[in-house]
Amino acid sequence: MVEKQLIKGSEAIAEAAIRNGCKYFFGYPITPQNEIPEYMAKRLPELGGTFLQGESEIAAIYMVLGASAAGARVMTSSSSPGISLKQGGISYLSGSELPCVIVNIMRGGPGLGAIQGAQPDYWQATRGGGHGDYRLLVLAPATVQEAVDLTFEAFDLADKYRNPVMILGDGVLAQIMEPVTIPEAKAWQENHPWAVGKQHHRERNMICASYPDVEILEKVNQKLHMKYDEIRRSEVRWESFRLEDAKYVLVAYGTAARIAKAAVKTAREKGIKAGLMRPISVWPFPQQPFIDLIPQAKFFLSVELCTGQMIDDVRLATGNARPVYHFGRLGGVLPLPEEIVDRLEQLIKEES
Amino acid sequence: MEPIYTYPKTLIDVPLHYCPGCTHGIIHRLIAEIVDEMDIGKETIGIASVGCSCFNYDYFNFDMVATAHGRAPATATGVKRVHPDCLVFTYQGDGDLASIGTAEIIHAAVRGEKISVIFVNNGIYGMTGGQMAPTSLPGMKASTAPYGRKVESSGYPIKMTEMLALQDGCVYAERTKISSVGSIAKTKKAIRKSFELQSAGKGFSIIEILSTCPTNWGMEPLDSIQWMEQNMEAYYPVGVIKDLEGGGKE
Amino acid sequence: MAYIKIREDRCKGCALCVNACPKKIIKLADYTNKKGYNPAVFTDRDTCTGCGACYAFCPDVCIEVYR
Numbered sequence: 015m016v017e018k019q020l021i022k023g024s025e026a027i028a029e030a031a032i033r034n035g036c037k038y039f040f041g042y043p044i045t046p047q048n049e050i051p052e053y054m055a056k057r058l059p060e061l062g063g064t065f066l067q068g069e070s071e072i073a074a075i076y077m078v079l080g081a082s083a084a085g086a087r088v089m090t091s092s093s094s095p096g097i098s099l100k101q102g103g104i105s106y107l108s109g110s111e112l113p114c115v116i117v118n119i120m121r122g123g124p125g126l127g128a129i130q131g132a133q134p135d136y137w138q139a140t141r142g143g144g145h146g147d148y149r150l151l152v153l154a155p156a157t158v159q160e161a162v163d164l165t166f167e168a169f170d171l172a173d174k175y176r177n178p179v180m181i182l183g184d185g186v187l188a189q190i191m192e193p194v195t196i197p198e199a200k201a202w203q204e205n206h207p208w209a210v211g212k213q214h215h216r217e218r219n220m221i222c223a224s225y226p227d228v229e230i231l232e233k234v235n236q237k238l239h240m241k242y243d244e245i246r247r248s249e250v251r252w253e254s255f256r257l258e259d260a261k262y263v264l265v266a267y268g269t270a271a272r273i274a275k276a277a278v279k280t281a282r283e284k285g286i287k288a289g290l291m292r293p294i295s296v297w298p299f300p301q302q303p304f305i306d307l308i309p310q311a312k313f314f315l316s317v318e319l320c321t322g323q324m325i326d327d328v329r330l331a332t333g334n335a336r337p338v339y340h341f342g343r344l345g346g347v348l349p350l351p352e353e354i355v356d357r358l359e360q361l362i363k364e365e366s
Numbered sequence: 367m368e369p370i371y372t373y374p375k376t377l378i379d380v381p382l383h384y385c386p387g388c389t390h391g392i393i394h395r396l397i398a399e400i401v402d403e404m405d406i407g408k409e410t411i412g413i414a415s416v417g418c419s420c421f422n423y424d425y426f427n428f429d430m431v432a433t434a435h436g437r438a439p440a441t442a443t444g445v446k447r448v449h450p451d452c453l454v455f456t457y458q459g460d461g462d463l464a465s466i467g468t469a470e471i472i473h474a475a476v477r478g479e480k481i482s483v484i485f486v487n488n489g490i491y492g493m494t495g496g497q498m499a500p501t502s503l504p505g506m507k508a509s510t511a512p513y514g515r516k517v518e519s520s521g522y523p524i525k526m527t528e529m530l531a532l533q534d535g536c537v538y539a540e541r542t543k544i545s546s547v548g549s550i551a552k553t554k555k556a557i558r559k560s561f562e563l564q565s566a567g568k569g570f571s572i573i574e575i576l577s578t579c580p581t582n583w584g585m586e587p588l589d590s591i592q593w594m595e596q597n598m599e600a601y602y603p604v605g606v607i608k609d610l611e612g613g614g615k616e
Numbered sequence: 617m618a619y620i621k622i623r624e625d626r627c628k629g630c631a632l633c634v635n636a637c638p639k640k641i642i643k644l645a646d647y648t649n650k651k652g653y654n655p656a657v658f659t660d661r662d663t664c665t666g667c668g669a670c671y672a673f674c675p676d677v678c679i680e681v682y683r
Contacts (some may be wrong), residue, residue, distance in 0.1 A: 038447065063446045068440065069473035075436035076470070080413075080444020083431045088444070106434050205449075210429035211449045213408045220423050328426030360382070371671040371681035382676055386653065387630035391675035547636060547669045569622040580630075594656065 018195050023158045024049035024091075024188040026196065027117060027181065028057070030165040031089050035202025036115070037063030038088040040077035042070055042096060045129040047119035050091040057218050059067055061114065073102030073254040075116075082112040085158045085170050085209030085222040087202060091117035093185075094135050095126060101144035104178055108148035108238070109223025114171035116150070119188040122346035130346025131185025131269055133319035139182050140297040141326070147235055149242045151175065151249060154182040154267040158192035160294070170279040171249065173206075175241055182296060182320065185346070186269040201308040217338040242298075248286035251294035252303055256282065260289025262358060265328050267293050269348070274317045277354035288358060294323065304331035312365060317354055319342060337365070372616035376407045376427045383421060387580045387587020389544040393486060396554045397455070398426065400561055410453045411445055411575035413438040415467070417459035418492040436467020442481045453564055455482040459499040461491040464526045470571075471530065478535025478569035482560040485526065488577040489598060496582030500524045503601055508582075513565055523601055527574040531608035538563055538571035539607040543599060544578070545591050559612070568611060576602055618666025618683040620658050626678035629653035633670035633679060639663045642670055 028050045031039075039058060041051040051067065058065040064081075073091050081088040092100060097118045107114060118139060122132040140156035142148045151171055155161035161183060166180040210219050225231035256278055257263065266274035268281070271292040281288035291307065291314075293300050304314075313336050316325040322340035329338050341357040343349040373379060377398035382391045401407050410428040414420055416435035423430035433441040438456035446454040463471050463485050465541055474481065490496040490508055501523050505514040511520035531539035538560060542553040553575055560571040576598050578590035585593060606612075620642075622633075627649060633656050634642045641660035649655045656679075658664070666683030 038444070040444065042398045066443070066447070069469050070377060072437070073440040073443075073470050073473065075442035076433055077444040077447075079433060079437075080431065080441035080446075081448050082444070083441070084411075084445045084448035086448045102434055103437070110432075210411050210431055210445060213429055218427060218429050220432075222423055222430070223419060224423075224432050226421070367682040369680055370666060370683045371668045371679070373677055373680065377677060381626055384675065386628035386675075387632060388675055391677055392673065395677050547672050550672045587632055588635050591632075 018192050018193045020193050021158065022049055022189065022191050023161055024119065025053045025163045025185065026158050026194055027165045028053035029196055030162040031115065031169065032057055032061065033197055034166045034169045035087040035200060036089050036169060037061060037230065038081040038086045039065050040068050040074040040081070040088070040090050041148050042074050042092065042119055044093045044096040046121060046131065046188050047091050047117065049188070050117060062196070071099035072103065075100040077227065078114050079103055079107055079110070079112060082107065082114045083110070083210050085204045085206045085211060089115040089117065091119065093119045093121050094123050097135065097138070103150065104150070105142070105144035105146045106223050107178045108142070108150070109146060110221050111176040112221065114178050115172055115181065116178055117183065120184040122183065122344070125320035128346045129185060131187070131319070132344070132346045133184055133268060133270060135182070136296065136318070136320065136323035139180055140299070148238060149297055151177060151179045151245055152295065153179065153251070154294060154296045155187060156268050156271045156292065158187065158190065159194045161187060162194050162196050175245060176192050182268065184269050186348070202290045209310050219363045231333055246298040248338050250298050250300045252293040252300040253294060254303065255290040255292065257291060257307065259287055261287040261310065261312045262289070262362065263314045264288060264290045264317055264354070265297055265309045265314055265324065266290065270319050273349055273351055274354060276351035277358070280351050280355050281358055284355070286358065286362070299327045299331065301331040304328065308332060308335045311336050313339060313361065315339045315341060315358060315361065318342045320350070374402050376401045378425055378427045380424065382425065384418065385581040387578070387590065388418070389577045392544055392550060393484065393553070393575055393577070394422060394425055396550070396557055397484065400554065400558045400616040401428065404565070406453050406565070411449065412598060413442045413445065413454065415456060415458045415462045417462050419457055419459060419486065420493065436462050436465070437470055438462070439467065439470040439479065439481065439483065443474060443479050443588035446479060446481055447483065447491055450480070453482070453561055455484055455561070457484045459484070459492065459565065460485070460487040462491065462497045464500045464524050471526070472533070475530045475533040475536045475570045475572070480564055480567065480569060482564050483570070483572040484557065485572055485574040486577045487574055487602065488579040489523070490579050490582050492579050493581055503597055525602065527572055527607055530572050535569050536571065536608060537569040537610040538612070541574040541576065541602060541604045541607060543594065543604050545595050563611060576604065618660045618664045618681065620664065620670060620682070621680045622656050622658055622676040624649050624655035624668070626676050627653060627655035628676055629655055630675060632658070632673040632675065636669040636673040638667060638669060654673065
């Protein structure tokens with residue numbers, strides 16, 4: 015029976031993963047995402063799966079690589095500093111075309127930063143993150159329900175494209191409790207023809223991201239690039255809120271988008287024609303919807319919990335056709351909707 | 367007349383890329399022979415690491431996963447947890463296992479991960495061009511130790527296998543060498559025992575193999591074997607270091 | 617009575633087999649192979665016992681032993 019339950023964001027992400035066949039989890043403790051590994055530690059043994067706390071984030075991501083190479087549905091989760099440590103492995107996973115789901119519950123940085131939710135890892139997430147010319151499919155939920163739905167789907171997308179998929183959340187999303195519906199468990203059978211394992215009925219398989227012949231490596235990169243193009247064509251997701259007649263387009267994802275949505279409502283009450291464009295897939299970035307908004311928009315205002323990273327993508331999408339401004343609070347401080355409205359009103363005044 | 371020693375079935379019949387006299391090829395052959403003899407070629411998964419042996423995925427004719435420098439034990443952990451019925455081994459050099467991968471190897475042993483570790487120790491970074499390794503002997507010259515390894519600044523060579531043997535999860539640890547027909551046979555026996563222990567569901571095991579690097583040591587292959595026996599063996603004594611299953615010596 | 621076959625194109629002339637042979641009936645050729653190495657060559661069918669020492673030592677796995 016599918017029924018609504020009140021559940022914490024991080025636990026909801028873990029349960030959604032399990033419901034879509036994730037039987038292997040390798041992680042390492044870091045706040046504010048510890049409830050994900052803790053939940054997995056309790057649930058996976060009940061299901062005959064494996065939870066393993068690695069000796070480091072680095073070890074954990076290479077355990078993910080091994081389990082993925084072996085054909086399993088596998089996930090890891092961490093928070094900003096831990097995700098930085100995983101980047102080498104994520105590059106290897108991408109180069110080896112191995113599916114997996116990586117959850118980044120972002121916190122304030124740089125360095126150890128602070129444990130409160132923030133959005134300073136947008137560039138890292140959307141530009142690949144580690145060395146080499148690769149991309150992750152990056153989904154940024156704004157609610158616990160959306161975190162459930164996107165995490166569930168992330169496993170199918172990872173398999174479809176043989177590519178790591180990142181769930182880009184933040185400390186707020188991981189810690190809040192909301193009523194959600196978690197999909198019923200889907201039967202999933204490990205059957206990747208490329209995976210390593212018993213070889214009685216096939217030729218041997220080889221998983222690697224090492225190509226000493228540069229001509230071959232160029233072809234590998236071209237093949238990856240074609241795959242990323244296909245993802246760009248097929249996997250763009252966004253939500254528009256009150257954009258029909260909007261002249262002032264707020265842009266925000268994740269937790270920032272929830273606050274921006276409240277700001278749009280306040281602005282509308284004041285008679286300001288504001289709307290919200292919320293990228294759900296931050297890579298691939300929803301370019302076309304921005305292009306479509308250019309004729310009606312006076313300007314774009316990128317609201318981010320950092321000094322402005324997604325603003326680059328908004329500018330790339332709009333090609334400087336309209337001014338693009340930024341508003342953000344930093345280090346884990348959340349803005350009030352009124353602060354965003356103040357900034358909006360100030361910009362409208364400056365523009366006129 | 368019958369062929370009595372021939373190319374192993376699970377070694378792909380291609381030229382090996384190693385330098386003349388490099389003993390990696392001998393160790394590859396031993397592994398392939400054991401897999402053939404145990405008839406487990408269809409359920410063996412090798413984990414290639416980084417270093418001279420990183421292309422061994424082109425040589426072993428069974429499933430292979432290539433992973434990053436030092437991370438083979440973690441990758442092997444992921445593979446083995448998904449396929450507990452397969453034989454999973456890592457093949458790592460000393461730069462890989464004893465330097466960048468120390469955390470991964472120790473914790474694989476601590477967990478008693480049911481994998482076999484083939485650790486080829488020649489006291490130097492081969493692939494990158496002869497830099498000092500944590501296993502380089504005091505005074506030994508390397509491209510990053512042009513005046514020889516100074517223990518005052520670079521410390522002493524690390525004895526990985528002794529350290530791993532201390533972990534309760536490690537059931538078998540032996541150091542062998544490639545220097546004579548007899549020592550090659552002993553090495554084969556040790557690897558076979560490690561594979562058999564794994565097949566029997568026992569814990570972690572490691573076979574350290576003292577080896578040479580004629581190119582980066584700047585010696586003829588024969589001289590390098592002599593040098594290894596005269597110098598490395600004194601610091602890294604060969605023999606069984608731990609054997610929980612083989613006669614209750616512990 | 618035994619003999620060995622050496623795949624000269626694979627041989628890198630490391631001479632480990634030359635040293636390993638108890639009968640000293642392997643030597644390095646005075647010519648080079650395609651790779652530019654002086655390959656090992658087998659010299660005496662009558663003396664070879666097929667002990668396999670050369671096979672055991674060959675790092676390029678290019679020796680086969682027949683007996």
